[in-house]
Structures are given as structure tokens and as C-alpha cells.
Amino acid sequence: VKKQQTDTSASTCCYCGVGCGVLVHKDKSGQILVEGDKKHPVNSGMLCSKGLNLHYTVNDTSDRLLYPQMRYNKSMPMQRVSWDEALDRTVAVFKTFIDKYGPDSVAFYASGQCLTEEYYVINKLMKGFIGSNNIDTNSRLCMSSAVAAYKMALGEDSMPLCYNDIELADCFYVTGANPAWCHPVLWRRVEAHKAANPEIKIIVVDPRVTDTCSIADLHLQLNPGTDVTLNHAIGRVLIENGDIDLEFVTNYSEGFEQYSALVFEKSVAESAKICGVSEHNIRVAAKYIAEAKGFISMWTMGLNQSSIGVNKNLSLINLNLITGHIGKPGSGPMSLTGQPNAMGGREVGGLANLLPAHRDLGNPLHREEVQKFWGGKLINPKAGLTATEMFEALNDGRLKAIWILCTNPLTSLPNVRLAEEALRKAKFVVVQEISNKPETLDYADVILPAAGWAEKEGTMTNSERRISYLNKIIEAPGEALPDAEIICRFARKMGYKGFDFTGPSEIFDEHVKLTAKTNMDMSGLSYTILKEQGTVQWPYKKRGPAQGTQRLFIDKQFYTDSKKAIIQSVPDTLTSEFPDSNFPFILTTGRIRDQWHTMSKTGKVNKLNQHYQQSFLEIHPIDAAELKIVEGDIAVIRSRRGEVRVKAIISPQIKRGVVFLPMHWGKILGSDLNRVNNLTSDQVDPISKEPDFKYCAVNVIKY
Numbered sequence: 001v002k003k004q005q006t007d008t009s010a011s012t013c014c015y016c017g018v019g020c021g022v023l024v025h026k027d028k029s030g031q032i033l034v035e036g037d038k039k040h041p042v043n044s045g046m047l048c049s050k051g052l053n054l055h056y057t058v059n060d061t062s063d064r065l066l067y068p069q070m071r072y073n074k075s076m077p078m079q080r081v082s083w084d085e086a087l088d089r090t091v092a093v094f095k096t097f098i099d100k101y102g103p104d105s106v107a108f109y110a111s112g113q114c115l116t117e118e119y120y121v122i123n124k125l126m127k128g129f130i131g132s133n134n135i136d137t138n139s140r141l142c143m144s145s146a147v148a149a150y151k152m153a154l155g156e157d158s159m160p161l162c163y164n165d166i167e168l169a170d171c172f173y174v175t176g177a178n179p180a181w182c183h184p185v186l187w188r189r190v191e192a193h194k195a196a197n198p199e200i201k202i203i204v205v206d207p208r209v210t211d212t213c214s215i216a217d218l219h220l221q222l223n224p225g226t227d228v229t230l231n232h233a234i235g236r237v238l239i240e241n242g243d244i245d246l247e248f249v250t251n252y253s254e255g256f257e258q259y260s261a262l263v264f265e266k267s268v269a270e271s272a273k274i275c276g277v278s279e280h281n282i283r284v285a286a287k288y289i290a291e292a293k294g295f296i297s298m299w300t301m302g303l304n305q306s307s308i309g310v311n312k313n314l315s316l317i318n319l320n321l322i323t324g325h326i327g328k329p330g331s332g333p334m335s336l337t338g339q340p341n342a343m344g345g346r347e348v349g350g351l352a353n354l355l356p357a358h359r360d361l362g363n364p365l366h367r368e369e370v371q372k373f374w375g376g377k378l379i380n381p382k383a384g385l386t387a388t389e390m391f392e393a394l395n396d397g398r399l400k401a402i403w404i405l406c407t408n409p410l411t412s413l414p415n416v417r418l419a420e421e422a423l424r425k426a427k428f429v430v431v432q433e434i435s436n437k438p439e440t441l442d443y444a445d446v447i448l449p450a451a452g453w454a455e456k457e458g459t460m461t462n463s464e465r466r467i468s469y470l471n472k473i474i475e476a477p478g479e480a481l482p483d484a485e486i487i488c489r490f491a492r493k494m495g496y497k498g499f500d501f502t503g504p505s506e507i508f509d510e511h512v513k514l515t516a517k518t519n520m521d522m523s524g525l526s527y528t529i530l531k532e533q534g535t536v537q538w539p540y541k542k543r544g545p546a547q548g549t550q551r552l553f554i555d556k557q558f559y560t561d562s563k564k565a566i567i568q569s570v571p572d573t574l575t576s577e578f579p580d581s582n583f584p585f586i587l588t589t590g591r592i593r594d595q596w597h598t599m600s601k602t603g604k605v606n607k608l609n610q611h612y613q614q615s616f617l618e619i620h621p622i623d624a625a626e627l628k629i630v631e632g633d634i635a636v637i638r639s640r641r642g643e644v645r646v647k648a649i650i651s652p653q654i655k656r657g658v659v660f661l662p663m664h665w666g667k668i669l670g671s672d673l674n675r676v677n678n679l680t681s682d683q684v685d686p687i688s689k690e691p692d693f694k695y696c697a698v699n700v701i702k703y
């Protein structure tokens with residue numbers, strides 16, 4: 001493609017929250033080729049296997065939905081219809097339910113892969129005009145525990161540092177994450193930093209020996225679910241040894257005395273036993289942190305996806321707070337966002353408990369501000385249904401209609417057979433999708449074809465608060481439309497004012513205006529600036545620095561009422577589903593290197609399918625021997641909720657008593673026996689409502 005290229009545009013990879021810059025070359029036939037953007041501040045030209053193969057997913061349109069479809073009865077086949085017919089029917093059904101059962105009878109379930117402008121209009125439509133907060137996204141399954149913890153510790157959902165801090169840090173504490181596979185380009189930067197500076201210390205905390213461990217100075221192979229105990233034990237050693245930042249703790253934080261009393265309740269030896277690591281290694285970890293001039297804690301789903309996800313996050317952030325490693329170069333808590341634009345979604349308030357610009361749904365002044373700005377209905381103070389709650393509400397009939405866009409809950413939700421049952425019972429299901437593969441389509445009454453990456457313009461925000469502009473590079477196939485355009489057409493047909501945007505640029509302008517004078521003020525930003533300057537980090541105020549804001553809290557003033565960071569004293573009690581004699585193993589789930597989410601894009605690329613061609617069970621050799629399972633045998637894994645059957649991979653890299661299955665596979669040729677979420681627990685964290693994907697009890701036998 002490059003040889004005959006006619007056009008090159010800059011864009012951003014649409015997979016993970018690292019946010020790598022790409023150059024997209026388009027030839028005369030509209031085929032594209034992607035390469036890393038050498039000038040991009042995040043990746044300097046590097047791309048991982050997923051980013052490098054991005055063009056295959058776009059050039060291959062064989063699985064694309066090309067026109068709207070609908071049916072009046074689930075037993076009937078889908079019929080091709082016009083956009084007007086599909087949207088008029090949807091409007092009629094939504095109006096009927098809203099009139100008869102109230103606005104809370106309908107819901108939108110969206111995605112961390114939506115562009116910011118798309119999130120903005122869905123959120124405005126639901127909260128400002130329909131009058132319900134039933135808009136949630138698959139970010140609920142991803143970062144919501146980190147969001148809640150940031151808010152409790154720092155006063156707002158704000159990742160305080162930037163990727164350039166990596167090269168300034170000399171100790172990394174990587175926990176509940178395998179960035180070598182899941183955030184690869186960011187991890188390449190850590191690897192390069194370690195190669196150039198072998199004295200820097202890398203501590204990895206994980207029940208599995210992952211590729212991330214290959215450059216670790218210390219691997220704490222803890223028992224699943226014991227993260228809070230471990231973090232408290234490290235906190236205790238730091239306090240015991242006088243390795244805390246007394247000035248920071250005294251002047252800029254609250255809650256230290258209570259925290260100190262709490263972490264001294266258990267001896268280090270006791271904690272070591274609970275965590276399944278040595279006391280010596282806990283002390284070594286504390287020593288590495290104590291000796292660091294720059295200390296970064298890094299984490300993702302291993303902490304977030306837990307029934308105590310918020311507590312796990314807080315116990316980790318506490319290590320940065322008690323050592324004063326925040327608001328200065330090379331230091332801070334660095335949450336690794338799973339999806340490309342989960343941050344952008346939160347910026348516009350795209351979760352059931354948020355309002356735009358991180359405003360609080362529970363705050364009457366915030367509700368009034370947003371309502372006046374939008375000119376719509378009074379905003380309902382009651383939090384909407386979260387991701388898993390929506391499917392519970394479909395099951396018990398409280399929710400009548402759901403509009404699912406840009407996500408495939410029938411692979412990704414926990415205890416997914418309940419979600420299937422819920423969609424079967426739903427009175428009306430709209431699926432807005434690019435691909436004809438997701439299982440949700442089987443349950444749809446209306447199917448709306450959406451434009452994909454490179455087929456529409458908009459913005460995304462990566463993990464370090466960096467906003468990128470994404471060009472429209474090619475035309476969407478068939479009649480597919482950008483998601484924001486579909487939502488605005490629907491809103492106008494509903495009779496709502498305020499959706500006459502001429503394009504995404506106007507939506508963005510409205511969004512940034514609503515951020516003015518908030519902590520994430522980006523009112524100085526426009527598409528023109530993004531196109532001229534490239535990516536910038538928020539806050540980006542009018543007349544602020546040209547590149548935005550690299551680091552937050554450099555003045556040690558936090559977003560809490562007292563302006564102090566809060567050291568939260570959280571219990572280390574695990575509330576997950578424990579193993580017993582019937583279900584003796586702990587199941588943990590996660591990503592593999594070359595696949596993304598439910599594989600509707602990466603599953604199309606032969607090269608990416610070579611890494612693992614099918615789902616598998618990873619099990620320790622001693623456990624396998626006791627079960628008489630040898631490599632390649634089919635294992636049957638059962639939990640209280642369901643069953644899967646996959647090939648066994650025998651590996652000493654996992655702890656005894658723990659088994660691992662990847663998250664990506666759903667139904668294949670009608671069989672759901674590869675789908676790990678048949679097994680997972682639907683328990684959620686009580687604060688963040690994030691599911692417990694990393695811990696449930698299962699039984700394993702040879703097939």
C-alpha cells in the first residue's frame with residue numbers, strides 16, 4: 001500500500017489505553033497500511049503486535065454490517081430496512097416504554113472504545129433528556145475500581161503522572177498487571193529504561209510468572225486476593241524503618257495515624273503467610289521502595305476486577321502517599337487503562353453515577369449546572385443501573401429495553417449465561433455494531449451498522465490524560481454511520497433539542513465548554529489546536545501551557561475538600577467466592593498477548609491467531625498430575641454457574657491451586673464451551689460495582 005500511497009494521516013491505535021500514535025497510509029483503492037508514528041510522544045514509532053496489524057482489521061470488510069435491519073418478532077428473520085424505518089421504530093418503542101413505565105425502563109450499554117464525542121451525546125441524551133441515568137459502559141468491568149479509589153484518595157478520578165515519568169523513576173511496583181502483554185509499548189519503555197539503568201528496581205506482584213517478570217528484580221508470587229494484606233505489610237515495614245515522608249504525611253495528607261495502627265495489626269510474618277510469599281521478600285520490596293527517588297506503582301485488572309477492587313487500589317495508592325511519591329517527577333500511582341478511551345468516557349460522565357467533567361451525580365449544584373447547560377430535563381439524582389445491574393434488571397423485568405453499542409456483553413460479562421437469559425427476556429434490544437459476529441445480534445430487534453476506526457473522526461484520551469484527534473481516513477462500508485451521528489439522529493427523532501451538531505467538532509466544543517473551571521478544565525482546546533499541535537494532556541485551560549499538563553498535584557494541593565490526600569484505612573478481608581471441597585481451585589482470568597477483548601477485530605487476523613489458536617486452561621504440573629491431566633488433554637472446568645472444556649497447558653508458572661483461562665473466546669459454532677465467563681462469579685465490589693473476574697471457585701477434571 002505504501003508504494004502507491006496517495007494519502008497519509010496521523011491517528012491513534014484503537015486498542016489499549018497506552019494510546020500509541022500511528023500513521024495511516026491510504027492507497028487509491030482505499031486500502032490502508034498502518035505504521036508507528038515516530039514523532040508521537042507516547043510510542044516514538046513503536047507498535048505492538050495488535051497495533052502493527054490494525055490495517056488488516058479495517059481492510060477486511062467481509063464481516064461488516066452494511067445496512068440497518070429489524071424484525072417485529074424474535075422468531076422472524078431480520079429484514080433490511082432504511083435508517084428512518086429503523087430509528088422511527090426504535091423511537092416509537094422507547095417512547096412507549098418511557099410513557100408507560102418511566103425513563104428508567106430503558107438503558108444504554110456502551111463501551112470504552114467509543115470516541116469521546118459519542119459518549120458525550122449518549123450521556124446527554126439519557127441524563128439530560130430521557131431523564132434516566134441508565135447509561136453505563138464496559139469501563140465498569142475495567143477501571144471503575146481505580147476511578148472510585150482515585151476519588152477517595154485524591155478527591156477526583158485523576159491519574160496524576162505522565163508516561164515521561166517512566167524514564168525518571170528508579171523503582172516500579174507492578175501489581176495485578178502483565179503490561180508486557182497487555183500494555184506492551186509502555187512496557188517496552190520500562191524495559192529500555194531498565195536496560196540503560198540496571199540499578200533501577202522492578203517489583204512484580206502476580207500469582208503467575210508472566211513475561212513482565214522477565215526483567216523483575218523481585219517477583220512476589222502472592223496468593224490470589226491477598227493484595228491488600230501485602231500492601232499493608234509493605235506499608236508497615238516502611239513505617240517501622242522510618243522510610244516514610246513525614247513532611248508529606250504531616251502537611252499534605254490525612255489519615256496516617258489510623259492507617260499506621262491498622263497495618264500494625266498484623267506482623268509481617270503473619271501477612272507473609274497469608275500472601276504465600278516470604279517475609280524476607282516483603283522487606284526487600286519495602287527496601288527497594290524506600291531507596292527510590294522516583295517510585296511508580298502500576299496496576300490494572302488484577303486489582304480492579306475484584307469484589308474488593310477499591311480497597312486493593314487504595315492500599316496501593318497509600319504506598320505512594322506515605323512515601324510522598326506523588327506530584328513530583330518520576331513518581332506516582334499509574335493506573336494502566338484497559339481500553340483506548342475509557343478515560344474520555346469518564347471525562348464526559350459516561351458511567352451511571354457520573355456527570356460531565358467528573359461532576360458528581362449526587363451533588364445538587366452539579367446537577368443544576370449541567371441541566372442549565374444542556375437545557376433539558378431536571379437530572380435524576382438516582383444513580384443509574386451499572387453494567388451487571390442492567391442485565392439483572394432485564395431478567396426481573398424492571399428494564400424493558402436496552403441499546404448495546406460497541407461491546408459484546410455475551411462474551412465479556414461475568415456469569416454470562418444470566419446475561420443471555422436477560423437478553424432473551426428483554427422486550428426490545430437495539431444492537432449498534434460494526435461486525436456481524438457478536439452473539440448479541442441473535443437477540444436484537446433492531447441492528448444498526450456503525451462506522452469503525454478510521455471511518456469517523458473524534459477524540460480519545462489515553463491513560464496519561466493525553467487527548468488525541470482521530471481522522472476520518474476512509475469511508476465506512478455500506479450504509480454504516482458514525483455512532484455519534486446515529487445517536488443524534490435518534491435524539492432528534494425523539495423531539496429533543498440540542499442534537500443538531502454539524503459534526504464531531506461541534507460536539508467536542510460543547511464538551512470542552514462544560515469542563516470550564518473544573519479540575520479537568522480543557523476549555524482551551526479545539527479540533528484546530530489538536531490538528532495543529534498533535535496530542536495534549538488535560539487540564540488544558542484557555543491560555544494555559546501549549547502541551548497541557550504533564551503532572552497533577554505538583555503543588556501538593558489535592559482535589560479533596562481539605563486539599564489533602566486521604567490515606568484510607570481499608571480492611572484486608574477478601575469477600576470473593578472461596579474454594580471448598582467441591583470447587584477446590586481458584587480461577588483467575590485475563591488477556592493473552594495478541595488478542596483484544598472478544599476478538600471481533602483481532603480474531604480476523606491470521607498472524608494474531610497464531611499465538612494461541614484456541615482457549616486453554618493453565619494449570620500447575622503437580623495439580624495436573626494429581627488430576628491425571630497431561631499437556632493437550634481436554635479439561636472440564638466447572639463452577640457453580642457453568643462449565644467450559646478446553647485444552648490443558650501445564651505450566652509451573654502458575655501457583656498450585658490456581659488455574660488461569662483467557663477472557664477472549666465466546667461462542668464458537670454455537671458452542672459456548674470456550675467461554676470463561678460461563679464460570680465467573682457475578683459478585684461485584686460494593687463501591688465500584690466492578691465484577692470479580694479474578695477470583696472464583698472451580699473444579700477441574702479430565703474430560
Ligand code: SF4
Binds near residue numbers: 016051052186
Ligand atoms: Fe495499540 Fe496498545 Fe499496542 Fe500501543 S500498546 S500499539 S495502543 S495495543
